Structures are given as structure tokens and as C-alpha cells.
Amino acid sequence: MAVRSTGPDLLSAFENERVLLSRGRPVAVYTHHAGTLVLTSGRIVVCNPLTLPPRPLPGAHLLVLLTLNHREPFSRAVPPGRYPVLLSVIRTRRTGSSAAHESIAMAMVRFEESRPVRWERATRGEPARVLPPHPRHGYRAEPDITAFLDADVVERVPDRSRQFVDTFTAHSSPMWSSTALTLEPRSGANIIAFSSPTPGAESRAQGVSTSWWGLGEDGQPVCLVTDFLDLDLSRPALPDDAEARLGRIRDLVLQLRYGDAEMRGRALREIGDYGGEAAEAVESVLERILSTESDAAEREYAAAAIARICAEAPEQVELLARALAAPVGTEALAALLRAVGSIGICRQEARFFHPIAERVLTVLIQRLDEGDRHIQSGIKSFVWDLGAHRPEAWDLLVRLLSTADVELRVAAASRLSHSEFATHHEAALDALATVIMDELLELELRVAAASSLRAFPRLSVSARTALWNAASSKQPLLAWYARDMLRQRK
The missing domain is CATH 1.25.10.10 (Leucine-rich Repeat Variant)
Incomplete structure (x- = not known):
């Protein structure tokens, strides 16, 4: 379902040296050519490439799964070919610093030089009218990567997952970066990927990207824009x-x-x-x-x-x-x-x-x-x-201090160090003291319990007693931790 945009065109974000607003603050934008996207079928996939394995990585990969908006291509297709990928980059000055901060606001695949006359939300099979009218809350995954690629080479991405992680986590500077990797040498099919920090902590951690087809007079796509919702632009409206x-x-x-x-x-x-x-x-x-x-x-x-x-x-x-x-x-x-x-x-x-x-x-x-x-x-x-972000959940952690699983007791006690209530601290310190004193437990658990005491502002009598006993332990590592802690808490 196509809708007419009102106000500024999304392409204004790709005009060099244009001054726009980002959450009410003026920012300069400039365009960067990230590479040429080679499409062999014309069916475009836009996603975090780490979500693309046909069989998802278990366990830790779930956080990335929460960011995915499908591995399927968009419903519309374009003629196979080679198309430039442009990035709209925000440049701001940090308060009290002369250094510029940059991040990616939008990304575009350009199919024709003409400007679109209307915009249509890019969907993956479902009609646009069945989607929520506003993007839902997103889930930040690290590294936070977005990529354009052809559906023909989706299955080849898993072999390069490690390379994506290495590429986008190797830089200590918190600036954006992009890369182009060939996935199919014979056809030249490739992937254009990019990643950047958000201009503010409240930005992409709360919002997901939205992609739009820019359509010409004949109803055919002239561009595909992925919008990270960092700029204060008027966007096409969809009915609820x-x-x-x-x-x-x-x-x-x-x-x-x-x-x-x-x-x-x-x-x-x-x-x-x-x-x-x-x-x-x-x-x-x-x-x-x-x-x-x-x-x-x-x-x-x-x-x-x-x-x-x-x-x-x-x-x-x-x-x-x-x-x-x-x-x-x-x-x-x-x-x-x-x-x-x-x-x-x-x-x-x-x-x-x-x-x-x-x-x-x-x-x-x-x-x-x-x-x-x-x-x-x-x-x-x-x-x-539990804990720091949910202060009323402390009592749930206290319940875990009496479980038979010692590792779980230590983890719960350590988390309770963030509580503001003295009674929670007392309960946690008593649990840690019991672990430190138990000579039948594994050394690693006793050391972990002793190390967890560092997070507490004050030590209880039971905790100090446990440390005094551990200071003369026959286990050198435990004795060192105990003595070091006692020196710090004189």
C-alpha cells in the first residue's frame, strides 16, 4: 500500500552538508559511498547478517534473534544489476570536546537517479496495512550491524559471521564503519554491511529500523532507504x-x-x-x-x-x-x-x-x-x-541464597550488592561468608565468594570473620584474596 509523504523528503538526509535536526538538535549530514551492491536475483534482504544462518546459533545468539526482522527478502524486487549503496552520516560535536562524533542515520540503495514521487513501506510478504503503524521497541545487539544483500547468497553468510564480528569489533574508536564482502566470486554477488554508534543512549536501543521503497511515476522502485529513526524528518504515514x-x-x-x-x-x-x-x-x-x-x-x-x-x-x-x-x-x-x-x-x-x-x-x-x-x-x-533495573525484585534474589547450588548462591549474593537495603546486604554477606568458610567446597567457588565482597560498601561481622580465617588458609590464592580484602577494609 503506497502512501504519499508529507514534509521533507527522506532523500534530504543524503544531501551533503545539509543541516537537519536529530532529537531537536541541529546536526550536519554528509553522504558516504559504501560500495556497489551486486544483485543477482533482485530480491533484497536487509538485516543484521548475524541473524542469517538457516539454523540459528544456540543460546547466546538469542539476543541477536530478537533483533531480526526476518531473513526473507522484501516482497518487491528490482532488476538484477549493480547499484550504489549510500550512507547518510550524522556529524555532531561533543559537549566540551573539539572531536566530532559521527553515526549512520540512513542507508540507501539507489536504482535510478530520479527522485521518488511517493513512498511505500518495505514488507516481506505481509501487506503493509497489517504492520504496526509505528516501529516497536528494538533490542540492541552487539555488534549492531545492518547489511544489504541478495536473497541468492543468504545461505553463504554463515561462513562469514566470524569475519563480521571481527570487522565491527576491532576498532577502539566509537565511529561508524562499513565493509563490502564478495560472497559468490563467479557472479560477484556481495554484501554491503555497516555499523555505527547511536547519537544518544535513547536512540537505537529503543527503536528498530524501518525500510521504505521510493517509487517513481511508473510505480517502480528508484531507491530503497533504511531509516534508523535518528533524524527528525516527516515520514510517510500508514493507517492503524x-x-x-x-x-x-x-x-x-x-x-x-x-x-x-x-x-x-x-x-x-x-x-x-x-x-x-x-x-x-x-x-x-x-x-x-x-x-x-x-x-x-x-x-x-x-x-x-x-x-x-x-x-x-x-x-x-x-x-x-x-x-x-x-x-x-x-x-x-x-x-x-x-x-x-x-x-x-x-x-x-x-x-x-x-x-x-x-x-x-x-x-x-x-x-x-x-x-x-x-x-x-x-x-x-x-x-x-534482576536487581539494578528492577529494585523491587531483590527479595527474589534473597530466596536464592538458600539454594543447594553454591554457584547460584554466590551469583545471587553478588547481585544483591547493588541493593540499597542493609538487610539485603546482611543476608548476602552471610551467604558469602558461609561459602568462604566451607573447606569442602571447590577453591574457585570460595575465591569467587571472597572476590564478591569487594562490591559491598561495608562488611558484616560474619564476612570479616570468614576473611580472617581464610587469610591463614593453606590455599595460597584464597589466602591472598582474603588478606588483600582485609587490607582494603581496615
């Missing part, structure tokens, strides 16, 4: 059609239930985009995690979808908690735990996260005695989502 979105969600649920593996994968990657509006889909998504027919990739995508939906519809966490309480296979349990751990990434407000944490931890603590390493690991990672 909640009924159409609900219809689309129900279509996706049917695909999850009756489609083949490829169709289910596409549906899972899309359904999370609707957030809380897809609340009624949680049960069907959970079925994909629990099904013995699902492979690792399907479970990963399902976990990401559940996290994004439950973050905006916390009442649906009850279904997730029931699934965690039931006996399930190891792979399914791991995926459920990754979904749980990612809800906090999607929604940072304590008032939303606390009831979720309470319900989930209640189930997990009940299962802790089973000794399943996935449950133990899930709780440990979950602990780090």
Missing part, C-alpha cells in the same frame, strides 16, 4: 488497522499448526513483530517448542517470539510457567529457559518484569533439586536480569 493485524496473526497461527517446516519458520519469525497483540498465539508458539518434530532452529525462533509477546502481554507468562513446570525434553527445556531469560531484554520496566520473575522463579526453584544443569544455568542467567 488493528483488525487487519489480528487477522494476520490468526493466519500465522494456522501456519504454525498446519504448515510445513519452512512455513512454520517464516511464521515464527514474523509473529513476534506484533508483540502483545499476538497474545492469543502464545499457546501455538509453545507447541512448536514442545513438539518432538521441531528442530533446533524452530525452537530458537519460537523462544524469541514468546519473549517478544510476553514482554507486552505478561499475563501470558502463566502458559510459559506451566510448560516449565511440566516434564519436557532437554532441548525443549533449554528453549523455554531462553524465552524466559529474554523477556527482560524486551521489557525493562520493573513493574512489568517483577510479576513475571516471581512466577517463573517459583517454578524454577521448585525444580532446582532435580539437578538439571539447564535449569541451574537458566536461573543463573535469569539472576542477572
